[in-house]
């Protein structure tokens with residue numbers, strides 16, 4: 246009896262879909278940097294308030310200091326694991342087509 250109950254419960258979680266909608270709304274898809282033009286990148290804007298760590302921007306190889314609004318981007322096909330994400334200065338991301346990124350994915 247308990248086993249049947251848990252199975253029914255697991256199936257019921259499918260009704261929780263709208264919960265994830267707001268998360269994905271803030272993510273857009275853009276073309277990748279030089280050498281990655283054919284790859285779709287998921288792009289998210291990180292506000293100054295959300296930025297609490299130092300990141301290294303692959304566009305200029307300089308640090309992004311905490312409290313700096315910036316971009317986080319990753320190849321859509323890579324699934325967006327934290328290891329695949331790169332944090333970019335907004336300026337560097339906007340000029341990415343003219344840059345060769347300093348660190349490659351994978």
Ligand SMILES: [Zn+2]
Nearest residue numbers: 302305334337
């Ligand atoms: Zn940069």
